[in-house]
Amino acid sequence: MSLIPARRTGRRAARRFTGRDLAVLGVLLGIPVLLDAAIVWGPTLASVMLSFTGWDGVGDIKWVGTQNYENLFTNYPQFWPAARHNLLWLAFLGLVAAPFGLLLAVLIDRGVRFSRFYQSTLYMPVVLSLAVVGFIAQLVFSRDQGALNAVIGDTGSPTDWLGDPDLNIWMVLLAAAWRHTGYVMILYLAGLKAVDPSLKEAAAIDGAGEAQTFFRIVLPTLRPVNVIVGVITVIESLRAFDIVYAVNHGRNGLELLSVLVTDNIIGEASRIGFGSAIAVVMLLVSLGFVVTYLVQEIRGEKNR
């Protein structure tokens, strides 16, 4: 990273940094860069390296090649269910919660009365901790005392919404969507406010219906928001952890990749190499999306 200013124009060439300026830049850029390297990028690289070793955290670090990955894909029964749950999470947030948030944003953006009230209420769950969401989910879905069973009057043989390994992932997804919808809605609301109203008027004059105007005119201009929503949805689905951990520590039908990593490193087994391999799988998936997003950002940067 060069601290020398780019000398593109004559005017800028005249601007030199004094010694004091360089000291300020060195310290105040140095600290965050070192911190980012030490907390984020260094550990990321270390995770990649550790994933090729068999290390228990105490003894020698043994190089084992791709053995962890082979075990992960063929010999670790929790892996595929967990990966499936993460995919399901992505599909549910992306295909249900996000479009629902968009719908709510469009309805509120039409300028209905009380829109402030609706906006605040729908957004409220977003400020809650995911752990709290997990605990509230237990109040609603618990078998013997939960509100849901009380509402549907199921007292004879109550459904164990969070205990049944075939059902619980859906209940947890509902709780996650409760929070994700409001987030997406706020992003789209801001985007919709920025859409030039004359575009819509022009479309109306040309005889376009409301749906046509929305899908052909408004949605394409929301492209930057769509990208952000996409990135957030992918990241949230990969990071999903708190809710399932609050419900049952991510067991019995609620396995997720993030839980497997945590279990492998802070569990008694302390299989650090193996846990890292799972983390690297998550890294690769997320990097694909992050890079796409950044490429778009850089393009926007150049057009600025």
Next chain:
Amino acid sequence: MTVRAAPARPTAPPVPTARRRNRAGRIGVHAFLTAVSLAFLAPLLLAVYASLRPYDETSEHGYFSLPRHLSLDYYRQAFTDSGMMKYFVNTMIIAIPGVLVTLFLASFVAFAVARLRMRGGLVLLMLFTAGNLLPQQVIVTPLYVVFNRIPLPYWMSDSMTMFDSYWAVVAVQIGFQIGFCVFVLANFMRTLPQEILEAAVVDGAGVWTQYWRITLPLCRPALAALGTLQFTWMYNDFLWALVFVSDGDKLPITSALNNLRGQFFTDYNLLAAGSVIVALPTIVVFLLLQRHFIAGLTLGAGKG
């Protein structure tokens, strides 16, 4: 009959019909938004209601029964027996320095990237932004290992290592959240007029003056927005403390919520009270600073 009926009930001219349909549509929108809002609020209201009622009552009559006995006993219990106050203080020890340092460091990086036009600024921006988008599990393992090996003097950490100390949690919070703040603040600073800075340079202002005296005061809205958002995020965080703190007395309030759940028996009403206590500060912050909160999220997303 038909001839006489016609003048009595003239066919409505086209405009009122459209308006009537419009009004029906608007009522439909209101009905829909109200229903969704109530559904979104219901779990929160349920948690509050459940927390006010004794366990015996709800276990016998279910959560959907009329109250026979309302009290704040569970809140008293949560504060006195379970020490929620202590955990709340722990959270503040982590979140307040976390937010302040993050904003300070991030605003300088953003200033350098957006205002000084340094070579490599874009790369720096991308590294910080991408770092914030990685899944936490990717960095958790190496940090866990390293923190266990960093000795700290007793006055800094009674565990004598960085592991199981606030330092670890605060450092990770800052390192991880800096990326988001750099991204948002750089976008914001680009919208400020460059002329102000050039005038200052002509007057001989150094880098520090340009940053602290000229740029930061103009960033107050963005800093307020980010501060609100970051405080909520750090307050809500669950994973870092779970992994890096082993002493139950040092847990922040979100992670400590797990302690309200017994080993063999869970008093869901107590858990409800705990959830309300944890959720309340963020909801109050949100309701008071809603404008900032939403601005913080959309500042980053509104550009592209």
